[in-house]
Every structure is written in structure tokens, then in C-alpha cells.
Amino acid sequence: MTGEGTGAGLFLSVLERNHLNYSMMGREPLADGFETKGREFFLRMLDDMPVAVMTVEPESLLIDYVNNMSIALIRRIEHLLPIRADELIGTSIDVFHRSPGYQRHLLSDPSNLPHSARIRLGSEVLDLKVSAINDQEGRYIAPMLTWALVTKEVEAEKRIGYLAHHDALTGLPNRLMFRRTLEERLATPDACFGLLYVDLDGFKLVNDTRGHQVGDALLRQVADRLRTLCDDPAVTLTRLGGDEFAILTPHDAERPARLHAERIAAALGRPFDLEHDYRIQIGASIGIALVPEHGVEPEILLARADMALYAAKDDGKGIARQFSRHLEFRAQERTRLEESLYAALQARQHLFVFYQPIVDLYSGCVTAREALVRWHHPERGWISPAEFVSVAEQCGLIDPLGEFVLDRACRSAMQWEDGAHVAVNISAIQLGRETLVPAVAAALAASGLPAERLDIEVTETALLGDEQGGIQDLLALRRMGVGISLDDFGTGYSSLAHLRAFPFDKIKIDGSFVRDALARPECAAVVRVIADLGQRLGVRTVAEGVETEDQLALVRREGCVEVQGYLHGRPMPAADDIERVSRLDPELVVR
Structure with a gap:
């Protein structure tokens, strides 16, 4: 089958012409014995090449040579061909094609060569390369085919392509695929559809407290519920990353888009049953943007869906909100607020x-x-700390804001004749980032305040995001001599666990319990239990929000040690700031 066939003769013909050219270069031709051995060596090399080689007679397109690798590969796919491997010589090249007309056209004209193609035979894929064999003068002699079975490679390529465009955890299309699909739909003339931007409420807490394995299992179940709700060829569901999902829906009007979003929010608000008897309840906030009403450019549409999502979260979570011009105005206001806060921090004004x-x-x-930070905006006046501290946390200004408060608090405390401690609240964002301890050390050093007179207040929820990192920061501060208080106790998620994890100096009972204790026995009971717990642990308890004599009598009766609230004093500016604050708002400095 191999060796001295027509195709082999063709190769020998080329070899002989090369030999003739060798002689014409002025060198001695090989002796006949060496020439014969050279031909045998060449044929053996050709037959044993690790590449599958096949030649075809140019006029009839009959196979006239196949090497051993070709034979071996053909035997692997004989069940897909109408002939056997031993019958290839003299067979038309058409056996590899169901519709051979195009292939015949390519092979019959050397101007079409070289040519590459992939041919599917049943479950197998052949990678084919066709090149022209020319003589010494460049005249076309015949086509030569080299080929390989690349089924596994093609499957691997498909897998890589799939992974590049799909989320490995849920199997949903990923952010890259979403962006491509969004751009394609927006490029369609008269495009009309809706974009739902879904963000899970409470997922981070599950991930932090239950572990990533539980979090991943939860995300898979969320994806399954979303698939059920988006089981329509016209709907595209993607996981953008983390706990964010996006849905492209044919609903291009407010009411149907909102109804679809509300069904999704309701479905994701139902409990999830996971392995090991975990029953978890989260929620979902959804932002809605419509095409073309809210934009026809990808960036604009995404930004407006994101604005609507944040509005849903601000309005209570677990709900859907549609973009409106008011939200855009609010976002612009927030941006201006960020810029103003940055300028205020830079200038310390x-x-x-x-x-x-x-x-x-x-x-x-x-x-x-x-110590309670306050900001007087040049145009808006006094801005609530709940608003601008949140802005600082989200735009990366919380560290400089925290440094400002620490510095001012320590300097002010040095002027107090009664030697009282100063307590500074720490944001959850400041913990575990290796910035808090240096900031505290710098403030103490700059002011000269003894570390024992500084108390750092941290909430339970602040520890949930990165508990170990947060605990390490608190331990480092404790070694410096700084006191640590657990603020807003009773409103978090794992109070007793935190008391076991760290030896706090104080427990501050959240003011909501104190405020309602007179009317609600269960709130009074919480105050009593926490005060008793503090006594048993040797920790001082502070009742926050004490505003009346009756509340004072109750917390005293329940065993609290210290109190804080309007009854004993409202927040007041430092002595150095009284004059400036008085000019801004005289009522704030009335004692």
C-alpha cells in the first residue's frame, strides 16, 4: 500500500530533480549505490513520518499515496467511512465528504492552495491542510494533504470557550457574554427591551458567617430559581459576579418589567433549604432600566439600572425600582457630595x-x-453623619475621615481637666485593612494622650465582614493600652460569640432597647440581661439613649453602670470650635 506507489513515485521524482539540481551546482553526483539507498531512506522516512500524509492524482482526484500514520488514523475512524483503510489507494477523495463538490473545486485548481479546513465525520473532527507540490521550475504536480484527528482538541477549545463566556459556579452566561449580548441587542434597529439588575440582600452576611461553601451552594440555588423565572428564549439571564445578576427581558414598558422584577424579588425572598439542615433567608433588590426610554448606549443603560438598584436598596431592600430622572439627579448630588467631602478633608475645613x-x-x-463627627456643607448646611459617613465608606474616604476624628478627639481630650476618656467610633470598613492601628498610634503620638484614655467603639456588625482581621486589629490596640467597647449591643447577629472572641472593656446597650423599655417588658428584659451579663464578665455596661428620668431609673434598677443620652448632655463642639459653630448655628452651642 505504501512505498513504490504512484504517490511515492511522485516524491521520488521531486527527489531526482533535486539531485539533478545538486549536480548543476557544480558538485559531484552521488554514486548509484548511494542514490538507491537515498531513495529507500527517503521512502522509509516518508512512510514513518509522525504526520498523516496523503497525495491525490490531480486529474482524477484518486488517492495515490498514504503513509503509515494516515493508515493508523483511518483505522480509528473506519466505522465512519464507506471504505476500509486498506482500500484507500485508488479511492476517490470524495469518501471524506458528504458533499464533495466544493472540495473537488479546491483540489482541481492550484491557485486555491494552500487551504485549511476542518471536517466533521460523525463524532470525529479532522483538521486538514492541503498544499501544492511543484517541480523545480514551479510547475504544479499534485496536491498533498496532511491531516490529523483533532476531536479532543476541538472539545477542549469548546470547553475553554464555554468557560470564557459562562460562570463556572452556576453555569449561567457571565459578564463578558452579557456585555456582548447587550451590545448586539442595542445594535438592533428599533431595539425595545428591559434590563433588570439584581443584587442579593444579606448574601455577604451568609458568606461571612456560614462560609464560602454555604455561600456557593446558596448562589447555585438562586441561579436555579432565576432560571425557572426566566425560562423564555427571549430572556437572557447572566451572573455578573459575586451576588449580582442581570436579566435582559422583552418587557419594554414599565408595568410588565416591574411585575417581572417583583416576581423575582418575591421568589428570592423565600427561604432556601441547603445541605446540613441549613435554612437561609435572604432577599433581592432590583433596578430596572428600559430601552430605548432610558438609553441606547451600554454604559448609560448600565449606569441607570445601577442607580435604580441603589434606590431599591435605600428604600428598604427586597423591592424593585425603575430608573427615573430624579435618581440621576440624586446620583449627581452624591458625586458632588463626595467631591465636597474630599475637599473638606483636604483643607480640614x-x-x-x-x-x-x-x-x-x-x-x-x-x-x-x-466623639461624634459633624459636617457643615457650605451650601446644604449640616449634613447628617448617617449620610456623609456612608458616602465616605463607599468612595474610599473613610480612612482619612477616621484619621481626622482620631486626631481631633485625642487633642481635645488632652484639654479636659477631668481626665475623662474619649471614645471614637470605628467603621466596619476600617477594620482588617492594616490602616487603623497606625492611625491610632499617630493620633496618640501627635497629641500626647495616654493610650489608656482612648476608647475605640466597634459594632457587632463591623466584625462580621472580616472577623479575624478585625479581631487582630482590636488585639493590637489592646496591647497599646487602648480600651475597646462593643457598641449597639443586642442589634447584631452573634453577640455572645463576639464576647467570647474578644475581652471587651465596655458593652453599650443600644438606645432602641432603652427607649422602649418602659412600654415593652421584653426590651426591659434585654437591658436587664445585658447588664447582668456585664457584671458576670466584669465588663462595664453603658445604657445609650437615656433621655428621661424614668428611663434613668429603669436602667439603674436593671443594673447598668454608666449612661449616655440627652438627659445628661447633648453632643457639643470642642472648646476651640464653639465660636465657629456658634456663627454657623447658635442653637447648637446653647448649654
Whole structure:
């Protein structure tokens, strides 16, 4: 089958012409014995090449040579061909094609060569390369085919392509595929559809407290529910990453898009049953943007869906909100607020630290003052800390804001004749980032305040994001001599676990329990239990939000040690700031 066939003769013909050319170069031709051995060597080399080679007679397109590798590969796919491997010589090349007309056209004209193609035979894929064999003068002699079975390679390429465009955890299309699909739909004339931007509520807490394995299992179940709700060829569901999903829906009007979003929010608000008897309840906030009403450019549409999503979260979570011009105005206002806050921090202007006393119930003395940051905007006036601290956390300004408060608080405390401690609240964002401890050390060094007079207040929820990193920061501060208080106790998710994880110096009972304790026995019971817990642990308990004499009597009766609230003093500016604050708002400095 191999060797001295027509195709082999063709190769020998080429070899002989090369030999003739060798002689014409002025060198001695090989002796006849060497020439014969050279031909045999060439044929053996050709037959044993690790590449599958096949030649075809140019006029009839009959196979006239195949090497051993070709034979071996053909035997692997004989069940897909109308002939056997031993019958290839003299067979038409058409056996490899169901519709051979195009292939015949390519092979019959050397101007079409070289040519590459992939041919599918049943479950197998052949990678084919056809090149022209020319003589010494460049005249076309015949086509030569080299080929290989690349089924596994093609499957691997498909797998790689799939993974490049799909989320490995849920199997949904990923952000790259979403962007491509969105651009294609927007490029369609008269495009009309809706974009739903879905973000899970409470997922981060599950991930942080239950572990990533549980979080991943939850995400898979979320994806399954979304698939059920989006089981329509006209709907595209993708996982953008983390706990964010996007849905392209044919609903291009407000009511149907909102109804679809509300069904999704309701479905994701139902409990999820996971392995190991985990029953978890989260929720979903959804932002809606419509095409073309809210934009026809990808970036604009995504930005507006994102604005609507944040509005849904601000309005209570677990709901859907559609983009409106008001939201865009609010986003622009937020951007301007970020810029103003940055400028205020850079210039150290318009920012103040007020102090509210914490009083010992038995001696009546002020034991500490809590530092509370305040900002007077040049145009908007006093801005609520709940608003601008949140902005600082989200735009990366929380560290410089925290440094400002620490510095001012420590300097102010050095001027207090009663030697009271100063308590500074720490944002969850500041913990575990290796920035808090250096900031505290710098503030103490700059002011000269003894570390023992500084108390750092941290909430339970602040520890949930990166508990180990947060605990390490608190331990480092404790080694410096700084006191650590657990703020808003009772409103978090794992209070007793945190008390076991870290030896706090104080427990501050959230003011909501104190405020309702007179009317609601269960709130009074919480105050009593926390006060008793503090006594048993040797930790001082502070009742926050004490505004009336009746509330004071109750927390005293329940065993609290210290109190904080309007009854004993409102937040007041530092002595150095009283004059400036008085000019801005005289009522704030009335004692």
C-alpha cells in the first residue's frame, strides 16, 4: 500500500530533480549505490513520518499515496467511512465528504492552495491542510494533504470557550457574554427591551458567617430559581459576579418589567433549604432600566439600572425600582457630595468633632465623652453623619475621615481637666485593612494622650465582614493600652460569640432597647440581661439613649453602670470650635 506507489513515485521524482539540481551546482553526483539507498531512506522516512500524509492524482482526484500514520488514523475512524483503510489507494477523495463538490473545486485548481479546513465525520473532527507540490521550475504536480484527528482538541477549545463566556459556579452566561449580548441587542434597529439588575440582600452576611461553601451552594440555588423565572428564549439571564445578576427581558414598558422584577424579588425572598439542615433567608433588590426610554448606549443603560438598584436598596431592600430622572439627579448630588467631602478633608475645613458625655450612675461623674463627627456643607448646611459617613465608606474616604476624628478627639481630650476618656467610633470598613492601628498610634503620638484614655467603639456588625482581621486589629490596640467597647449591643447577629472572641472593656446597650423599655417588658428584659451579663464578665455596661428620668431609673434598677443620652448632655463642639459653630448655628452651642 505504501512505498513504490504512484504517490511515492511522485516524491521520488521531486527527489531526482533535486539531485539533478545538486549536480548543476557544480558538485559531484552521488554514486548509484548511494542514490538507491537515498531513495529507500527517503521512502522509509516518508512512510514513518509522525504526520498523516496523503497525495491525490490531480486529474482524477484518486488517492495515490498514504503513509503509515494516515493508515493508523483511518483505522480509528473506519466505522465512519464507506471504505476500509486498506482500500484507500485508488479511492476517490470524495469518501471524506458528504458533499464533495466544493472540495473537488479546491483540489482541481492550484491557485486555491494552500487551504485549511476542518471536517466533521460523525463524532470525529479532522483538521486538514492541503498544499501544492511543484517541480523545480514551479510547475504544479499534485496536491498533498496532511491531516490529523483533532476531536479532543476541538472539545477542549469548546470547553475553554464555554468557560470564557459562562460562570463556572452556576453555569449561567457571565459578564463578558452579557456585555456582548447587550451590545448586539442595542445594535438592533428599533431595539425595545428591559434590563433588570439584581443584587442579593444579606448574601455577604451568609458568606461571612456560614462560609464560602454555604455561600456557593446558596448562589447555585438562586441561579436555579432565576432560571425557572426566566425560562423564555427571549430572556437572557447572566451572573455578573459575586451576588449580582442581570436579566435582559422583552418587557419594554414599565408595568410588565416591574411585575417581572417583583416576581423575582418575591421568589428570592423565600427561604432556601441547603445541605446540613441549613435554612437561609435572604432577599433581592432590583433596578430596572428600559430601552430605548432610558438609553441606547451600554454604559448609560448600565449606569441607570445601577442607580435604580441603589434606590431599591435605600428604600428598604427586597423591592424593585425603575430608573427615573430624579435618581440621576440624586446620583449627581452624591458625586458632588463626595467631591465636597474630599475637599473638606483636604483643607480640614467645615468638619467638626462634637462630644457627648458618658456618666457614671453612682458617682455622677463624666467618665468618658463620645466623639461624634459633624459636617457643615457650605451650601446644604449640616449634613447628617448617617449620610456623609456612608458616602465616605463607599468612595474610599473613610480612612482619612477616621484619621481626622482620631486626631481631633485625642487633642481635645488632652484639654479636659477631668481626665475623662474619649471614645471614637470605628467603621466596619476600617477594620482588617492594616490602616487603623497606625492611625491610632499617630493620633496618640501627635497629641500626647495616654493610650489608656482612648476608647475605640466597634459594632457587632463591623466584625462580621472580616472577623479575624478585625479581631487582630482590636488585639493590637489592646496591647497599646487602648480600651475597646462593643457598641449597639443586642442589634447584631452573634453577640455572645463576639464576647467570647474578644475581652471587651465596655458593652453599650443600644438606645432602641432603652427607649422602649418602659412600654415593652421584653426590651426591659434585654437591658436587664445585658447588664447582668456585664457584671458576670466584669465588663462595664453603658445604657445609650437615656433621655428621661424614668428611663434613668429603669436602667439603674436593671443594673447598668454608666449612661449616655440627652438627659445628661447633648453632643457639643470642642472648646476651640464653639465660636465657629456658634456663627454657623447658635442653637447648637446653647448649654
